[in-house]
Amino acid sequence: MAFPKSFGNQENARKAIASRGWNPLNYKILTTLPEKEVYDLTTEVSKDKTGTATTITMPLSLNISSGTGSYYLDKLIEEEQKQEGRKRKFESLKLEQDTKEKKIEHIKTLTKVSSAFLAANNHYTLDENILEIVIQKEAADIAARKATEERKRAAETKQAESLKKALEK
Numbered sequence: 001m002a003f004p005k006s007f008g009n010q011e012n013a014r015k016a017i018a019s020r021g022w023n024p025l026n027y028k029i030l031t032t033l034p035e036k037e038v039y040d041l042t043t044e045v046s047k048d049k050t051g052t053a054t055t056i057t058m059p060l061s062l063n064i065s066s067g068t069g070s071y072y073l074d075k076l077i078e079e080e081q082k083q084e085g086r087k088r089k090f091e092s093l094k095l096e097q098d099t100k101e102k103k104i105e106h107i108k109t110l111t112k113v114s115s116a117f118l119a120a121n122n123h124y125t126l127d128e129n130i131l132e133i134v135i136q137k138e139a140a141d142i143a144a145r146k147a148t149e150e151r152k153r154a155a156e157t158k159q160a161e162s163l164k165k166a167l168e169k
Contacts, residue, residue, distance in 0.1 A: 093122055104129050113137065 064073050110117055
């Protein structure tokens with residue numbers, strides 16, 4: 001359906017295909033772009049009446065003090081500073097944990113075991129140490145739940161005894 005509209009004039013189509021280097025007409029034309037000269041933002045190319053290209057260098061004047069340009073420039077700078085801070089933290093953590101034992105001791109001091117905490121502390125594997133930490137934390141949680149249940153039972157028993165004494169009087 002598109003072929004007659006696009007390539008209806010066979011003579012001009014052949015010239016266009018030949019001048020662009022698209023012959024044979026296949027998928028290669030989708031993977032290679034025609035070569036163009038790329039100029040930076042401070043140059044402007046114009047052609048005079050004879051077709052000669054002239055390059056004019058303009059002074060660089062970017063608005064970085066107000067408006068949306070200023071806002072986005074501030075955001076870019078802020079993100080770059082965050083990245084630098086992350087890099088410094090990662091490097092200092094790496095220097096502190098020069099041995100495997102120090103690394104394991106540091107991981108054992110974590111209050112929470114999750115992929116985010118482990119990655120933030122430069123640990124990317126689930127090994128025996130992590131399993132041991134998880135088992136210890138689970139045992140501590142179970143013990144805390146049992147202690148809470150025992151306190152509840154003791155409080156209920158005490159309340160029941162005081163109620164029983166009140167009824168006896």
